[in-house]
Amino acid sequence: MKKHPKTGDNGNNSDKRRATSYDVATLAGVSQSAVSRVFQDGASASKAMRERVMAAADQLGYRPNAIARGLITQRSNMVAVVISKLTNLYYPEVLVQLTQRFSEKGVRVLLFALERESDTESVVEQMLQYRVDGILTAAMFTPGQLETIDNAGIPVVFYNRSAPGQQVSSIRCDQEEGERWLVDELVNAGHRSFGVVEGPGDSIVSIERRTGALNELKSLGITDITTVSGDFGYETGRECFSELVSKRGSPPDAVIAANDVMAIGCIDEARESHKLSVPGDISIVGFDGVGPARYSAYALTTVRQPVQRMTLAAASMLLERIENPELSPEKRSFSGIPVRGSSAKLNPAE
Amino acid sequence: MKKHPKTGDNGNNSDKRRATSYDVATLAGVSQSAVSRVFQDGASASKAMRERVMAAADQLGYRPNAIARGLITQRSNMVAVVISKLTNLYYPEVLVQLTQRFSEKGVRVLLFALERESDTESVVEQMLQYRVDGILTAAMFTPGQLETIDNAGIPVVFYNRSAPGQQVSSIRCDQEEGERWLVDELVNAGHRSFGVVEGPGDSIVSIERRTGALNELKSLGITDITTVSGDFGYETGRECFSELVSKRGSPPDAVIAANDVMAIGCIDEARESHKLSVPGDISIVGFDGVGPARYSAYALTTVRQPVQRMTLAAASMLLERIENPELSPEKRSFSGIPVRGSSAKLNPAE
DNA sequence: TTGAAAGCGTTACCAG
DNA sequence: CTGGTAACGCTTTCAA
Numbered sequence: 001m002k003k004h005p006k007t008g009d010n011g012n013n014s015d016k017r018r019a020t021s022y023d024v025a026t027l028a029g030v031s032q033s034a035v036s037r038v039f040q041d042g043a044s045a046s047k048a049m050r051e052r053v054m055a056a057a058d059q060l061g062y063r064p065n066a067i068a069r070g071l072i073t074q075r076s077n078m079v080a081v082v083i084s085k086l087t088n089l090y091y092p093e094v095l096v097q098l099t100q101r102f103s104e105k106g107v108r109v110l111l112f113a114l115e116r117e118s119d120t121e122s123v124v125e126q127m128l129q130y131r132v133d134g135i136l137t138a139a140m141f142t143p144g145q146l147e148t149i150d151n152a153g154i155p156v157v158f159y160n161r162s163a164p165g166q167q168v169s170s171i172r173c174d175q176e177e178g179e180r181w182l183v184d185e186l187v188n189a190g191h192r193s194f195g196v197v198e199g200p201g202d203s204i205v206s207i208e209r210r211t212g213a214l215n216e217l218k219s220l221g222i223t224d225i226t227t228v229s230g231d232f233g234y235e236t237g238r239e240c241f242s243e244l245v246s247k248r249g250s251p252p253d254a255v256i257a258a259n260d261v262m263a264i265g266c267i268d269e270a271r272e273s274h275k276l277s278v279p280g281d282i283s284i285v286g287f288d289g290v291g292p293a294r295y296s297a298y299a300l301t302t303v304r305q306p307v308q309r310m311t312l313a314a315a316s317m318l319l320e321r322i323e324n325p326e327l328s329p330e331k332r333s334f335s336g337i338p339v340r341g342s343s344a345k346l347n348p349a350e
Numbered sequence: 351m352k353k354h355p356k357t358g359d360n361g362n363n364s365d366k367r368r369a370t371s372y373d374v375a376t377l378a379g380v381s382q383s384a385v386s387r388v389f390q391d392g393a394s395a396s397k398a399m400r401e402r403v404m405a406a407a408d409q410l411g412y413r414p415n416a417i418a419r420g421l422i423t424q425r426s427n428m429v430a431v432v433i434s435k436l437t438n439l440y441y442p443e444v445l446v447q448l449t450q451r452f453s454e455k456g457v458r459v460l461l462f463a464l465e466r467e468s469d470t471e472s473v474v475e476q477m478l479q480y481r482v483d484g485i486l487t488a489a490m491f492t493p494g495q496l497e498t499i500d501n502a503g504i505p506v507v508f509y510n511r512s513a514p515g516q517q518v519s520s521i522r523c524d525q526e527e528g529e530r531w532l533v534d535e536l537v538n539a540g541h542r543s544f545g546v547v548e549g550p551g552d553s554i555v556s557i558e559r560r561t562g563a564l565n566e567l568k569s570l571g572i573t574d575i576t577t578v579s580g581d582f583g584y585e586t587g588r589e590c591f592s593e594l595v596s597k598r599g600s601p602p603d604a605v606i607a608a609n610d611v612m613a614i615g616c617i618d619e620a621r622e623s624h625k626l627s628v629p630g631d632i633s634i635v636g637f638d639g640v641g642p643a644r645y646s647a648y649a650l651t652t653v654r655q656p657v658q659r660m661t662l663a664a665a666s667m668l669l670e671r672i673e674n675p676e677l678s679p680e681k682r683s684f685s686g687i688p689v690r691g692s693s694a695k696l697n698p699a700e
Numbered sequence: 701t702t703g704a705a706a707g708c709g710t711t712a713c714c715a716g
Numbered sequence: 717c718t719g720g721t722a723a724c725g726c727t728t729t730c731a732a
């Protein structure tokens with residue numbers, strides 16, 4: 001009772017300072033260490049003690065201070081989740097699921113949202129300052145940043161992207177495989193001229209999808225390919241379609257868009273501005289399997305990412321590495337789920 | 351140099367422990383307090399000192415520990431953001447914008463995602479343990495929880511909902527006003543029989559929208575009203591429409607859906623399963639102004655929430671109260687932006 | 701099982 | 717402007 005004057009005269013739980021374990025201790029007439037133990041998992045405390053402390057605790061409205069705990073345990077129990085601007089409608093589900101998964105394990109999520117996928121500089125700084133236990137990122141880091149993080153001993157898991165040439169853990173949907181399926185279906189159905197609508201240049205996902213599509217087209221001997229690029233949004237999807245038509249002089253047999261939202265933009269533009277029937281006159285496919293892809297006005301042919309499994313895997317991969325930092329990097333790649341919608345003429349028999 | 355043996359022999363910045371201000375201090379040959387000051391805003395440090403410290407700091411890869419700082423300053427510089435399951439596509443934008451706004455002010459976001467809007471129990475506990483400086487919530491709290499939070503002296507701002515009978519701050523879009531506009535437009539255009547599709551029962555937003563619509567209909571003397579309810583999702587939107595038709599025996603003149611996504615579901619169901627033309631045979635309106643509402647297959651007539659202004663207001667309202675806890679509660683209500691799409695026959699002249 | 705005391709890495713106060 | 721020292725609220729030995 002000497003070195004903590006704050007335990008002084010006020011026994012009321014009202015305002016000003018929040019109750020500390022010392023306050024609880026003096027009210028319960030036990031030591032502060034005892035209070036600490038009662039609020040721990042592997043505690044050693046008699047039943048009597050436990051009761052006295054608990055009584056005092058909720059009389060004072062006491063709650064252990066997670067910040068202080070983090071300081072001494074060297075564990076913040078927080079992970080950083082980094083997302084880039086969600087022009088892609090697919091992320092919100094991901095974010096919610098991830099948060100819930102971490103939450104079940106007693107881990108809190110510190111959220112960082114990037115304007116563009118490339119503004120990672122200050123974010124890295126913040127994550128380190130807050131001593132997050134791990135990082136799950138849907139944006140790329142530079143090699144320098146990655147090294148900084150690694151030096152700090154913080155495990156990182158990449159979501160749907162991977163650091164080229166770096167040994168890092170990642171969870172991804174196999175974009176190239178998905179594109180191969182899409183291309184094969186279209187080519188089997190007899191399409192010979194293609195438009196490819198890619199996404200923003202700083203998005204790895206977009207790059208992988210474009211590459212996957214182009215490689216497969218090439219390997220099947222298709223040469224009539226026109227490429228344009230948008231930003232993953234609906235409006236640019238529309239613009240891209242018209243650009244495609246004017247570049248070529250006429251619509252291609254099929255359009256492969258880097259995501260569902262742009263595919264939808266293409267469909268609307270094709271129907272409205274070019275009076276084309278989809279899939280009667282032209283086939284249009286996307287990628288992701290977001291909600292609007294199912295809307296029957298579009299019924300997109302697409303590749304759906306297995307979001308449930310991916311988020312589950314991502315969370316546990318990160319948590320594992322937090323428990324055991326020596327674990328070597330691991331890459332898990334999930335196949336997308338082919339969705340045959342009606343936006344593409346896919347039946348070769350037709 | 352006596353009471354901190356850790357500053358011992360290793361001058362290398364590599365593994366094991368992260369560098370502390372003591373490490374930097376000894377390497378730079380200055381006091382620890384000096385290091386602390388250099389890394390503060392209103393510091394008092396000579397240029398020479400600053401340089402020496404900085405040199406040592408980045409040689410060691412030192413970063414101030416925000417957790418420790420929070421402990422002493424009694425400020426975590428974190429706010430809790432609580433969202434409920436984003437079946438409503440409208441939230442993702444909100445979340446990203448909020449995060450960026452807070453981020454600009456040097457405040458981090460601790461994210462909590464609820465399965466249903468009503469599982470707030472454990473979340474409140476977590477927020478308090480992490481000593482967040484403020485709470486921005488898109489879910490309701492019980493009066494008891496609100497009192498707990500208030501006792502802890504943590505400011506709260508509600509997003510698009512408000513605690514009934516409680517003095518709390520909130521930012522909202524005026525749902526009832528928006529519904530009035532929608533109803534007036536529809537009635538002016540000659541519609542006399544209505545279907546109302548409401549959202550989940552535990553969503554205040556849904557309740558307000560339904561109430562707003564029903565009250566306005568009643569005040570205009572409309573009595574032919576059929577109500578059904580969904581969960582804000584596309585699928586239930588479709589089901590609701592068919593339920594509406596079978597309940598009435600025939601389609602109403604117009605359908606008012608509690609959000610855009612369900613309105614889209616209604617449109618698809620009307621067109622596909624009931625061979626109705628929208629807006630030729632029936633008018634269908636939504637609420638929110640989400641991305642898909644603009645897709646030209648739907649071109650929804652709706653009320654758009656002014657998300658930019660709302661998130662800006664929400665963030666600054668919360669930050670103000672963190673700075674000055676004595677500030678009395680304030681409610682700011684924003685008018686929605688009427689969007690005349692083509693999903694409703696709104697021109698009385700037609 | 702319990703209590704005393706030593707940190708965890710900062711900031712804040714106070715002399716010099 | 718600078719250095720010493722006391723908190724901040726907790727967990728964790730180590731004895732009793």
